[in-house]
Every structure is written in structure tokens, then in C-alpha cells.
Amino acid sequence: MSIIPALQWRYATKKMNGEKVSQQNINSILESARLAPTSSGLQPFEMIVISNQALKEKIKPLAYNQSQITDCSHLIVFAAWNHYSIDRINHYFDHYEKERDLPKGFSEGYKNGVTKQLTAMTLERQFEHAARQVYIALGMALTEAGALEVDSIPMEGFVNHELDLLLDLEAKGLKSVVIMPVGYRDAENDWQAEQKKVRKTSEDMITFIE
Numbered sequence: 001m002s003i004i005p006a007l008q009w010r011y012a013t014k015k016m017n018g019e020k021v022s023q024q025n026i027n028s029i030l031e032s033a034r035l036a037p038t039s040s041g042l043q044p045f046e047m048i049v050i051s052n053q054a055l056k057e058k059i060k061p062l063a064y065n066q067s068q069i070t071d072c073s074h075l076i077v078f079a080a081w082n083h084y085s086i087d088r089i090n091h092y093f094d095h096y097e098k099e100r101d102l103p104k105g106f107s108e109g110y111k112n113g114v115t116k117q118l119t120a121m122t123l124e125r126q127f128e129h130a131a132r133q134v135y136i137a138l139g140m141a142l143t144e145a146g147a148l149e150v151d152s153i154p155m156e157g158f159v160n161h162e163l164d165l166l167l168d169l170e171a172k173g174l175k176s177v178v179i180m181p182v183g184y185r186d187a188e189n190d191w192q193a194e195q196k197k198v199r200k201t202s203e204d205m206i207t208f209i210e
């Protein structure tokens with residue numbers, strides 16, 4: 001099974017038709033992001049899934065009035081940890097040891113190394129590190145949506161700190177990174193719908209060293 005057909009089918013949909021995506025498909029898209037690999041397995045992000053139309057209306061002006069915000073079925077907000085705390089790292093390793101039936105403290109050496117490395121960075125760099133993990137999950141979610149023939153858009157075109165305020169993300173120690181409207185294309189009114197996919201050639205992007 002290859003994901004190439006899904007990647008060819010998907011495109012950054014500009015106009016959606018308001019049709020609802022089934023909970024089963026939403027769950028699969030979220031599950032693909034939950035299963036994404038992350039640095040040291042810490043999964044330093046959360047996803048907020050918004051289907052409330054009134055809230056989507058409030059978000060639209062924060063996203064430069066992009067119509068997909070209100071015409072989508074669900075809006076997924078990917079929000080990363082604003083920093084790596086010792087509590088957060090401890091919580092992960094406790095969970096890891098429990099899930100694998102390991103004696104408590106089994107991961108102490110590795111955990112101390114990870115904690116030292118991450119907390120030595122400035123808070124800004126810590127957030128950037130966490131945000132990089134988000135993009136791996138975003139890629140998985142976009143691909144799974146494509147495989148299910150559900151449309152979606154990766155979106156950075158929004159005012160992060162205003163969305164953080166609206167969703168009260170600071171209280172959870174989170175900052176928004178990227179948002180992903182999910183729904184169905186309005187093919188007749190979407191100028192992008194039938195356009196050729198534009199990508200660099202393989203020759204321009206790939207070097208084989210044998």
C-alpha cells in the first residue's frame with residue numbers, strides 16, 4: 001500500500017462546501033497524528049478539535065478571513081508545549097515505564113539526559129523544538145485525510161497569539177503552531193480544485209550518493 005495516490009489527490013483546498021466529516025474519519029485523522037513519532041517520544045503537543053460554528057466564526061478574522069475556517073467541518077488546532085518542564089518530562093517517563101511494565105526509575109539515566117538537553121535551551125528554542133514535532137504529526141494527519149478522501153489545508157496564516165488568547169491556551173502551557181481545517185471541497189467554486197500539482201522535479205531535489 002502506497003500513500004502516493006493520497007498525496008496526489010489532496011491539495012490545499014481553498015473553498016469548502018460545509019459538509020460534515022464523519023466522527024469515524026475525524027478520529028482516524030487524529031489517530032494518525034497521535035501515532036506520529038516525536039523526539040524522545042515526548043509528544044509535546046495537543047490537538048483542539050473545533051466543530052462549534054460560533055467559535056469558528058470568531059476564529060475566521062484571526063485567520064485573515066480565510067473562508068475554509070467557517071466552511072470546514074472541523075478545525076484542528078495543533079498547539080505545542082510552550083516549554084519543556086521537568087514535570088512534563090517526568091510524566092512522560094512514568095507513563096512509558098507503566099505501559100512497558102518496567103520498574104519505576106528504569107529510564108532515569110536517559111530521562112536525565114533528555115531533561116538536561118531540553119531545559120538547557122532558551123524558552124523560545126524549547127517551544128520551537130516542540131513545534132517541530134507538531135509538523136510531523138501534521139504531515140501524518142494531512143496524509144490520512146487524503147487517504148480517506150477528506151479535504152484539508154495546512155494553515156499558518158493566522159495570528160497565533162490572538163488564537164492562543166481566544167482558546168485560553170496559555171492556561172494549559174500551550175501555544176498554537178498550525179491549524180488544519182478538515183471538510184470537503186466545493187469543486188465548482190474552488191479555483192485550485194482542478195489545477196495541476198506544482199512540485200520541483202526529483203532531479204532538482206534529490207541527490208543519490210552510492
Ligand SMILES: Cc1cc2nc3c(=O)[nH]c(=O)nc-3n(C[C@H](O)[C@H](O)[C@H](O)COP(=O)(O)O)c2cc1C
Nearest residue numbers: 010011012013014066153154155156157158178197
Ligand atoms: C506550513 C504551511 C502553511 C500553510 N498556510 C496556508 C494558509 O494559511 N492558507 C492556505 O490556503 N494554504 C496554506 N498552505 C498551503 C500551501 O500553500 C500549499 O500546501 C502549497 O502551495 C502546495 O500546494 P498543495 O498543498 O495544494 O499541493 C500552507 C502550507 C503549509 C505546509
